[in-house]
Amino acid sequence: MRRRLRALFVSVVIAASGVLPAAAQSIDKQFQQWLVSDLWPEARARGIDQRVFKKSFAGIKPNLKLPDLVLPGQKEPTGSSGQHQAEFRAPSAYFDSVRGIVAGGRSRASQYAQALAAVEQRFGVPRGIVLAVWGRESGFGGAKIPHNAFEVLGTKAFLATRKAMFREEVLAALEMVQKRGVSPDSMRSSWAGALGQPQFMPSSYLKYAVDFDGDGRADIWNSVPDTLASIANYLRSHGWVPRRDWGFEVRLPAQLSCALEGPDQGRRVADWAAMGVQRISGKPFPQQEMSGEGFLMLPAGRNGPAFLVTPNFYRLKDYNESDLYALFIGHAGDRIMYGDVAFTAPWGKVEGFSRSEVAAMQRALERLGHDVGGSDGLVGFKTRRSIGLWQEKAGMVPTCYPDKGLVAKIR
Template sequence: MSGFLQAIERGLYQLAIAIFLAILVTLGASAPASAAKVDDQFRNWLQSELWPEAKAKGISRETFDAAFDGIKPNLKLPDLVLPGEKATTPQKQHQAEFGSPGAYFAEKTIGAVVAGGRARAATNGSTLAAIEKRFGVPGEILLAIWGRETGFGAAKMPYDAFEVLGTKAFMSTKKEFYRTELLAALEIVERGLAPVGAMKSSWAGALGQPQFMPTSFLKHAVAYNGGGRADIWNSVPDTLASIANYLDHYGWVKGRGWGFEVTVPTAVSCSLEGPDQGKKIAQWAAMGIKRVDGKPFPASELKAEGFLLMPAGRSGPAFVVTPNFYVIKEYNNSDLYGLFIAHAADRIAHGDSNFSGSWGAVGGLYRSDIAALQRALEAKGYDVGSADGLPGFKTRRSIGTWQAKNGRPATCFPDADLVAVLK
């Protein structure tokens, strides 16, 4: 009988081993691809998918091979989806704290741009004047963007653009976007606009001192020095002229500024904010909106269109901006970015002067809180733009409209009480 039991035990043991090995095989089949396997898949993708498309667009085999010589996927880049894995909705940013917009204008940051801009305004005065004459964009705007983007060229571009763009085109969460940019980067080399070795970028694939994506390089880069090709990595005149050309292409209106800081009476609803609710500046003035410096709006501006901008609703400075402000935003689609550039440019040109209005006690929420508020407003029929956890102008004015309809003071900015009520 004992022998019979031993046989059973041996059989169970062997069965357990077999099950264990089967589990290992299954896990191995479903596990994320190893780095070596990803490399092989990347090389296969290059040859079987990307090369035919590049060839059809006029890219030579020589250029293609030179661009990807020794290139492997950089698995340390953000927003990647490894082969064998499914894309998931990123949650980390929704758990990030959302603070006061005023933090974006920390004096350490803006002061460095202003000081650096003033120094370079002196050393590049004739170049800036000539560029402004050609493109219509004031030199202080160009300096502010140059300083904000790369610290006037001090920020080095540590990545190979083909490594970054290739990795992201192969397996990022925005593969189609990066595939377009990768093909544009190949076109830059093919046309002799930059050699492969010069194609250095940021972690996002942005090139040179102006931080142009390759498609923007092809559209906007200027060989201002007359060298035949735009060197936005090393040439200051090319960098400044390329930024000016970019803004000019997006509609910079020569002779107009970006806008004015103003005071907005309580009788004027903060929900009137936005680039789709413009009025003649004379109309804003007739509603009681005034410049904070006490000066009247320039006579040349009164018949022109302006837009209300209140980045923190009633809890921060307010502005009447011109279409040029929204041209600045084409560089980076953020109200705060546009305002940073505009404010830094003013200080470069006219001296230190902070905003007259102060940033109130706003913030302290998580982006997930604001996203929940946005979804609640969407459910009520409001257009918040996107439930992304960031209170853009559509979210701000939707908040103000809801508050007014529900007997609350219109602040046009999220707070903890509002989140609790609407959630």
């Protein structure tokens, strides 16, 4: 009876992954052959010792439950079904967890005050920003990091839609073991192969991970000082400008076009102020910001808060390319350090429509000559300002954001 139940359980698990037992065994065999005849020769050419290679991949089999794999006999990557049918979400939903990050960041600002002060002095990145990134990426080290990095990276280098990228990352992981003394058993990662508390890909670890506690190794899994310094080093190395803010919530004059948004339409902060852009708090922009470049950022178009951001905002986007991620980190960092001040302007409601409908609207705008940044169903700044330009040409009051009627009209 137990054997029958076990066999039934195994068959259910295999069916859930969409791979039959014989096919799974075939993939395992192909993976092992790929390791020996394909990956190992390149690893050897890069100076990886065979003992390191064998130890890193000992007992590793491809994890067929990971998303974005193209399995034999399939045309679509796993986990892709229904992606573009998902309901379009209001940007405000992204900030639901900000209070938890702020509370956790404040308690750790006191707990690790000495390390944070040293990190800020060395790298010039404000401690509030470093804490916000740490909290967002791994819950201040409390989030589970469940996967073996070589299992994830090896699987994706063998089967993923972006094989070339993951091939470089798995080779970088081997270099971590060979040259940086990291134990393969300690290399825990996310399902995407991101490592440790800062969630670095292996190539980023090699470039930016810092030994800040002086024990001779950069331990981004267990060492808080190493984690904090590594996050700050990443941002500083990407061009974080010390003594500049990330941005400010602002109020825009009614006549100012929302289509002026974007990192390619920067002006001096003093020029934006002369055009009537004001801080929502009523305070003047800091004097040290006035001669620097600023950029309009409207994550919900005219239907939500507006921001004037600095080049440091785009350094946060280097960590994660999402506008909302960068805004979350900047906002949480401010609240950690300066008080629990939420956005002043309200977020407008988003009527029910799907990402596939947004993608269809984007394709229509592309046919009209607009650069929307790709028809992916996501509303980035290029899509927002394209909507605004279309609305202006149609004689409408520009909002630079989709609504149900607009999605149906732009076809």
